[in-house]
Amino acid sequence: MSADTQGAQAEQRAAHYLQQQGLKLIAQNYRGRFGEIDLILQDGAALVFVEVRLRRNDDFGGAAASIDTRKQQRIIRTAQQYLADLAHIPACRFDVVLMNNHGMQWLKNAFDA
Secondary structure: OOHHHHHHHHHHHHHHHHHHOOOEEEEEEEEOOOOEEEEEEEEOOEEEEEEEEEOOOOHHHHHHHOOOHHHHHHHHHHHHHHHHOOOOOOEEEEEEEEEEOOEEEEEEEEEOO
């Protein structure tokens, strides 16, 4: 199975899990000028931008370590582009869903803009 296929399946699993937690899916794989946001969901009045990271093992710090400052800045700039098209800017947060052979972990407010 290709890495792209595995990544798409991980995003689907994360979207399903977050919807089970009461969030409403707004968009998947939003592409902007600066990059891509895996999932955009609504949690009450807040808009949630979610990065999904899949790693088979924890070598090199695992999935969490792969979301470095540069990656965070790309996600923030892409989120700002998404928000620029909205008439009303809601409260926002940046979450991360980490997946590995041991399961899934949802980190709310994983980083700030």
